[in-house]
Structures are given as C-alpha cells and as structure tokens.
Amino acid sequence: MAIIPGPLLQTVNSPEDLKKIPEEKLHEFCEELRQYIIDVVSVHGGHFAASLGVVELTTALHYVYNTPNDLLVWDVGHQAYGHKIITGRRDRFATNRKYGGLSGFPKIAESEYDTFGVGHSSTSISAALGMALAAKYKGEAGRKVVAIIGDGSMTAGMAFEGMNHAGVSDADMLIILNDNGIGIDPNVGALKEYLTDITISPKYNKFKDDVWKAMNKLPIGKRISKGIAHKLADGLKGMINSNANFFESLKLRYFGPIDGHNITKLVDTLKDLKQIPGPKILHIITTKGKGYALAEKDQTKWHAPGLFDKVTGEIFKKAYDTPQPPKYQDVFGKTIIELAEKNDKIFGVTPAMPSGSSLKYMMEVMPDRALDVGICEQHAVTLSAGMATQGLKVFCNIYSSFMQRAYDQAVHDVAIQKLPVIFCLDRAGLVGDDGATHHGCYDVAFFRCIPNMIVSAPMNESELRSLMYTAQLEKTDAPFVIRYPRGQGVLADWKTPMKEITIGTGRKLKEGKDIALLSFGHPGNFAASALRTLQQEGIMPGHYDMRFAKPLDEALLHEACRQYPKLITIEDGAVTGGFGSAVLEFMAKHGYKNEVRIMGIPDRIIEHGTPGELQRECGFDVEGILQTVHEMMNEKIVVKEGRLSV
Template sequence: MEVKAGELLESIHYPSDLKKLGEADLERVCKELRQYIIDVVSVNGGHFGASLGVVELSVALHYVLNTPYDQLVWDVGHQAYGHKILTGRRTVFHTNRIYKGISGFPKRSESEYDTFGVGHSSTSISAALGMAVASQRKGETDRQHVAVIGDGAMTAGMAFEALNHGGIENSNLLVILNDNCMSIDPNVGALKEYLTTITTSRSYNRFRDDMGYVLSKLSELGPNALQMAKKIEKSIKGTLLKESNLFEALNFRYFGPIDGHDVKQLVKVLKDLKNIPGPKLLHCVTVKGKGFALAEKDQTKWHAPGLFDKITGEIKKTVSEQPVPPKYQDVFGHTIVELASMNPKIMGITPAMPSGCSLNIMMKAMPDRAFDVGIAEQHAVTFSAGLATQGMVPFCNIYSSFMQRAYDQVIHDVAIQNLNVVFCLDRAGLAGADGSTHHGAYDLAYMRCIPNMTVSAPMNEEELRNLMYTAQQDDMGPFSIRYPRGSGVMADWQRPMRAIPVGKGRKICDGEDVAILSIGHIGNEVLKACYELGPEGIHPAHFDMRFVKPIDEELLHEVFSKFRKVITVEDGCVMGGMGSAVIEFMADHGYAAKIIRLGIPDRLIEHGEQPELWAECGYDAFSIAEAVKKITVSRPTRSLAS
C-alpha cells in the first residue's frame, strides 16, 4: 500500500534535492520523514524503532556528505529506512521486505548509495575502514568514509577489532556511535555502563561543546597547530574524565556526546569533522522509536511490531476461532524452564536475542541461570564451552544465520573437546522477510561435517521438546537442534517429554512407488502433499529422519531395499545437506535408486513470506506433489486444495 509523503519530502528524490534546501528547512524534513516511516510501516510492516531513532542523523549525513562519492555504511540495516527514502526509493518504499520488493537492509545491488550489504551487526567499522584505506591508496583524499554503528553492535568483538586496526591507519574514517542503550533488547555489559558514565559527566560535557570547533579551525592553520591542540585536548580529557581513554587509547579522536535529535547541531558538527583528518568517533545520544510515544516507552516490543494502528498504537493480530499453535521459539522458552527445574546443571545463553529466541522466559524465572552476553556469538559459544567443562549443560540459543559467525568456536572449543553444549538454532531454513542475510540455509550442512556433533531437527513442537530432553542427558556431547521461525502445527503441544534414541528416524506413513524422506518442520508440507495425492491414487511412503547425523542407517536400508524412487525434502541447502547424506549412504552401500533432492538451491534467496519462498525453491506442498508425480507416472496436474 503506497502512502503519500509530506510536501517537502515529496520534493526530495535524492540527496542532491535535499542539499537545495536551507538549514532552516531540515527540522520540517525530519518531521515529514519520521511521519512517513510511521505511515508506511504501520500498514506494511517492517522494522520500526531503530529507523525512527536516526531520522535527524540520516538527514544531516546526506545534507553534509557528498553521497554516494562519500561512503556511508549503516550498521545494521534496521537503522536505514530514512536513508533509503532519501536515496531514490521513496516511491517504492511501500514494497519494503515484501516478496519481489526492496530489501529491508542496505544492499549494494539495489542502490549505489548502499555501499555495503548489512544484515548482521558490527561489520560497519571494518567495511568503512577498508573503503578508507582503498581511497587513500587511490589518492582520493577528499573522500569521506562514515560508519554508523549502534551501541548494541559495539558489544561484538569484531567492532573492537576494527577500532584497534583503525586507530593505527591514518585514514579518513568517522565512526558515529548511535547510543540508544538498545539493540533489540536493552543492552547489557560494561560498555553500556561506560557510555552512561560519559553521557552523565557534567564537567566533560561542558568541555566538549567547544573543543571540536576549535580543532576544526586549527586544522586549517597547519599540522603543528593541530598536533599541539590534540595534546592539550587529550590532557584535559584525561583530567576531566578518565573513562574517555577507551576510544582515545585506540587513537580515535573522540567527540561528543551530542544530541542525536538536534539536526542543526548535527549538521554543524559533521561539517566541522570533515576538516579533521584521521580516525574520529562521534558519540550521538538518541532514543529508539523517537517520535512515536509507545515505541519510545517499550522499545523491545516496537523493534518490529508488525501492522499497527498509527493513531491508537494497537498492534493488529490475526484472530482465529481455533486454538493457535505456538511459535517454536516459545516452545523452546517454556521447555527450557521445565527442563532446568528438573536438571540444576542446565544454563541458558543467548547473544543479545532474549526476546527473539524466548530465553527471556528463563531469564525471568531463573535469572541466575540465563545469560544475555550481548551481540557476541563467538563469546557465547566459548562461554558455553567453559560452562560445560565444569559439568553444566548449556543451551546456547543462536539464530542459524548468526551461528555462522562462531563456526570456529563450535569446532575448536566445543567439538574437539567433545563438550555437551546444546545448540538451539532458531530461524533455521528460509526465515522470511529479512532475506538472504537471515535465512538459516546452511546449518545442516555445516554442522553435519563436524566430528562428535549430533545434528537434529524436529517436525513439530512435541518433537522439539523431546529433542531438548534428549540433548541434556549425560554424555550427549555437542548437540544441534534446528527449528524455523514462526508457528508449529500443534495446539496441544505441552505433552510429557521422553528421550529419543539418537540417530533414529520414524515412519510417518507406509506407501508404494516412492519414498519421501524429510527433516524438520518442512515434513508438514510433505504431509499436505501426501493428503492431496491420495485421491489421485498415489500413495508415497513418508519418513521423518529427525537426525542428519548420525543418520538412521537401519531406516535407509529399509528404504533402499524397497524403493527405487526417493525424494528428499529439507528447508536447507541441497549442497551438503540431508539429501547429500542420503546419496552418500546409497553410494557407500551399493544401492541404486533415482533420487530427487528438494531444498534451497545453490543461489541466494531474497526476502518474502516463508510459503512464497518455499514455492519459489520448489518444496512447498504443491511442488512436492508435482515432484512425486514426475518421478512416478505422468498424470494430469491440478492445484492443491487451499
């Protein structure tokens, strides 16, 4: 649904149009831009609070910088809606995150203003530093390079690695720290406390108001004057606020904190900073959800609220007369509390996603046994490994695509030492509107090649509970359980838990002509396909493998002894996934059969609703039924019942 923008915003198609306005007009531009984001997201959905919080910063940056020649990197793309609207995409912004529409994140293939693809956090400083060094190499000394990083993203080790390197490169790099004390959930850790100390130091705030201006003017008088001013400023900062040495010690010129919602001040400061060479950090204090009272009050809830009434703030929910199955993440959240009440060794760990993965349920019920470690997946895994060495049973809950960031730790710190860390991989498979940066396409493949690792996936909520129960038993070693974003299929899911024999699948239904082997939730699409095929006289057998590693060899012997036509179905990459494991078994044991593998093809899948993407990739119920027909006999096709 397209929404009309305000009069000034309507006149802005690109930053060149914004630059035609006077500074006195910028506050009105910000007001119209903020309202436009509210208007569009309320009816089309998407991320919300993060972009509202940087409206003034977005306007100021494009007003002062010569984008896209000056390179601007957003970290992460949740902040970039205003940026997209100001850079040629206002008229298509209503397609944001919709199938075949524009991406919810900056994307190089979408616009020259999107200098770097971002979806995972904490990459901006490294990317902008690489750009700055390259520009220096090419002699482009007038080119600006700006990384806008949220304070939550600053908790990741990669951000500190980039700061450590950036401080020794005399490159034209500006890091803007968007300090709102939030990622998706409230920030945690010592860095948050440090930033709070800076923002509340009265003596330091009085001093910093004028120092940036002085430095920008002295830089025009030559390097000697600038160097002397830097020494004076550093000495005074050390006296007024010893904590300021965190960024200064890394050789970044620190400016701030300033009000990130004062667009005129932002413009003035950014103009001054353009004249100061070398690595710089500007500390902006903002409010996530700024300008929408409910989002300011409950920033976690309004990170990505879905559709809502922009007047009343009522979040619109689908009403059903039938009992609604829970989300898999909530099944995890309630089940880990049940298990922890029975097993005092169980601990919960998440890297900054307590509400996203529902570990917040355990954090409320057992606050001393559940940990949010910040956006730090590598640390989360090795912290879990440390717990496991002392007899604890850590459930480390990380989104499948984020787990990729800690792959070395999974191998080196968990698998090699054969430690009982339970990896609960949320958002496995095609994750939906967040697109290729968030699809959990690879975990079955990258986990099954690791020695000592058990790799599993439940077909429904009851199976998830049983796998969690199984994984916390003695001597289980590294154990991976993957499940998708969204709801399951069982309204009556809270059943007594039982152990599942590791490496054992199950027969869902017997059949003839063709066997379908599935893994995980996508097996429910197989059930729909089998139901549809029945009236046509086609009755495939269906097996839920449950484990990719160890794979159920007894079950596979049964399948290949009876069937010469086999279809594998997985919500994961076909290269190296469950289908590959089945083919390897067939080759190793001398069987011959025709096999069709259905899953995520060897290409990047864009954003859209999960059923749309399953259909695009050829493993929704209709596509599965068509594959069965193709491999058995040629029959007239018809649409699946809705």
C-alpha cells in the same frame, strides 16, 4: 491507500535535492521524514523504532557529505529506512521487505548509495576502514568514509577489532556511535555502563563544551592543514577526563557526546569533523523510536511490531476461532524452564536475542541461570564450552544465520573437545522478509561435516520438546544441534510429555509403495500434507521422518532403499552438503542405485519474501512435493489456478 509525503519530502528524490533545502528548514524535513516512516510501516510492516531514532542523523549525513562519492556504511540496517527514502527509493518504500520489493537492509545491488550489504551487526567499522584505506591507496584524497554503528553492535568483538586497527591507521574515516542503550533488547555489559558514565558525567559535559568552543575557533570553510589538525587533536586530548580513555587509548580522536536529535548541532558538527583528517569517533545520544511515544516507551516491542494503527497504537493480530499452535521459539522458551526445574545443571545462553529466542522467560524466573552476553556469538559458544567442562548442560540459543559467526568456536572449542553443548538454532530455514542475510540455510551442511556433532531437527513441537529432553540427559556426551524454523508450529496442544529419543533414529510415519518421502525437520509437515492429496489420487508413497542428519538412521535408510525404487529427500536447508547429500553418501557407501530427488534450498542466494513465497520459489512446498512425485511417477502434470492435478 496512498500515503502522501510532506511538501518538503516530496521535493527530495536524492541527496542533491536535500541540499537545496535551507538549513533552517531541516527540522521540518526531519518531521516529515519521521512521519512518512510511521505512515508506511504502520500500513505495510517492517522494522520501526530504529529508523525513527536516526532521522536527524540520516538527514545531517546526506546534507553534509557528498554521497554517493562519500561512503556511508550503516551497521545492520534496521536504522537505514530514512537513508533509503532520501536516496531515491521513497516511492518504492511501501515494497520494503516484500517479495520482489526493496530489501529491508542496505544492499549493494539495490542502490549506489548502499555501499555495503548488511544484516548482521558490527561489520561497519571494518568495512569502512577497508574503504578508507582503498581510497588512500587510490589517491582519492577528497573521499570521506563514515561508519554508523549502534552501541548494541559495539559490544561485538569485530567492532573492537575494527577500532583497534583504525586507531593505528592513517585512514580518513569517521565512526559515529549511535548511543541509544538498546539493540533489539536492552544492551548489556560493561560498555553499556561505560557509555552511561560518559553521558551523565558533569566533568564530561564540561569537556564537551570546551571541545566545541575550540572547534568554533576553526576557520570555517577552509581546509585545515594536517599539522594544525594534529595539534588540535593533541590539545583536545588534554581536556578529556578519564572517561574518554578507552577510545583515546585506541588512538581514535573522540568527540561528544552530543544530542543526536538536534539537527542544527549535527550539521555543524559534521561540517567541522570533515575538516579533521584521520580516524575519529563521534558519540551521539539518541532515543530509539523517537517521535512515536509508544515506541519510545517500549522499544523492544516496537522494534518490528507488524501492522498497527498509528493513532491508537493497536498492533493488529490475526483473530482465530480455534487455539493456534505456538511459535517454535516459545516452545523452546517454556520447555527449557520445565527441564531446568528438574535439572539444576541446565543453563541458557543467548547472544543479545532473549526476546527473539524466548530465553527471556527463563531470564525472568531463573535470572541466575540464563545469560544474555550481548552481540557476541563467538563468546557465547566458548562461554558455553567453558561451562560444559564443569559439568553444566548449556542450551546455547543462537539464530541459525548468526551461528555462522561462531563456526571456529564450534569446531575448536566444542567439537574437538567433545563437550556436550546444546546448540538450539532458531530461525533455521527460510525466515521470510529479513531475506538473504538471515536465512538459516547452511547449518546442516556446516555442522554435518564436523566430527562428534549430533545434528537434529524436529518435525513438530512435541519432537522439539523430546529432543531438548534427550540433549540434556547425563549420558548425552557430545555436542547436540537442534534446529527449528521461525514462526508457528503445527500443534495447538503442544505441551506433550517429553521422552528420550535414541540418538540417530527416525520414525516411519507411513507405509507405502513405489516411492518414499524422506523428510528432515518441519518440512515433514509439507510432505504429510502432500501425501494426503496423493492418496486421494491413488498414489501411496511411504513417509519417513528422519529426525537426524547426523548420525543417520541407517536401519530406516536400508529399509527405504530396499523397498522403494524412488526416493525424495525434503529439507529446509541448503541442498549442497545437507541432509539429502547425507542420504546420497549413505547410498554410495552401500551400493544402492535408487532414483533420488533432493528438495531443499538451491545453490543460490534466496532473497526476501514470506516463508510461503520463498518455499514455493525453492520448490519444496506442498505443491512442489506433489509435482516432484508426479514427475517421478511419470504422471502428466496440469497446473490450474495454482494447484496441481493429474
């Protein structure tokens, strides 16, 4: 179905085209842009509510600033769909987040207007400051730099670090605080309360009016001297009430709050702020999901709803004739409640992802034992370590790719002290259409090299439950990693009895001959499926579900190495330093000379697509396993209609 943009939007293929639209018609353009995002995302999927909330801001920025010479740095990128459409990617927007199509986030390799690759939050201020300092050093006095950050992202320590440096620099940069009270889930913490106080303060609204009256006296169209600007800034500080002390204490000149959906006000404000040099912050108030009533009402649900009927709001779900397996995250969310009901030492901690991780279930029934700490992975890990020193069993639930942000804390605060924090790493492996910034590729490799660390992965939901049970036992006295993928598992009847698993032991699932499959985690299901096909062809591989990458089940490995001359390791993590590497290290230590193939995520950046498409690209899907077995067994391979046969 062809989606036709509105008449004004049809004329805009670049910011230069946007500037040709009369200012009094910008509100019409914004409505067309908002409707186009709704039309495309409802049919093709993607993130939704965040970009609707910044339509006016996006339009104003490209209308006022000289992009791409002036640099816009978006935080995360969920909110950058309008930016992509304005900057020449309108006709390709339907390919957003699809295999081979546009990235769901700004990406340097995709467009000169995408100044910085983003996917994880709170990087914009630091990156923009670096660009502004570089422009100053290179003598590019006319170049402007703007960081656009949501208030959810502002909770992270990196944002504070960036502001702390920016305030004492003389970098010419503007920070725009997009205050909508929500990231993916509602924001938490003192900053949220602080911003609310500013927004509703009568004194502060009077201050705002005084500021803009002063601004209106500026000579429009003329460049203000640095001295005059500093005097103006000093004068404005005198009008600021106590609520603004936080930003002013960091020596950032603060302006706002203003209505982020008033395009005229935004354009006028940005034009004025362009004339004031130095580091400054503009606070705007927006509504996530603006212009689509259902998204405004339930912003978490409509963050990324999938395909939907834009008229009725019905979100399309696949219909199944039989019960389907649950998502791994939901198995975690329900199982931790079961465990916590029997063990009063259990706590749950997540950095701003209670819905994504399904810790929300525990937060509903045990609100005093489940904590959302905001977008603060480092804090989440060290908080969990502190609780562990007092005898608590903390399930610290973090997406695998976000765990990278707290690596030092995992080493310094947890592993060195051998504190039994339980790391439940959601979204391990290839996550799909979020792409390179969100794939959980590296956790096995970076955790496996840390002393005292236990690294495990369940093959199915039942194994996940038993690993969680084992991790919370009193005798488990070391940090324990449990990694599992995004999406559905394999067991419709998943609520199985939990049992203790001896740490460092795997399972022999199938006796065979000549060749053995050693799988780690969910890809063991791909191996099992391939094995059934191979048996029909007369090939009888053995299959071991190893369960632990550290410590390895050495008894099983000795058995496999002695019995099978050919081995294949299968994992959904980086092959460099991952589970397969661990097997090779074991073999080298014990002098084994078996022929080995390592299957997993290759040593390159994997872009976006469905998990199935990406697993096929990386070669460890069912067909990839079949092909590798055939190659090692010296069979002739024939590819026909996407399937392998001998």
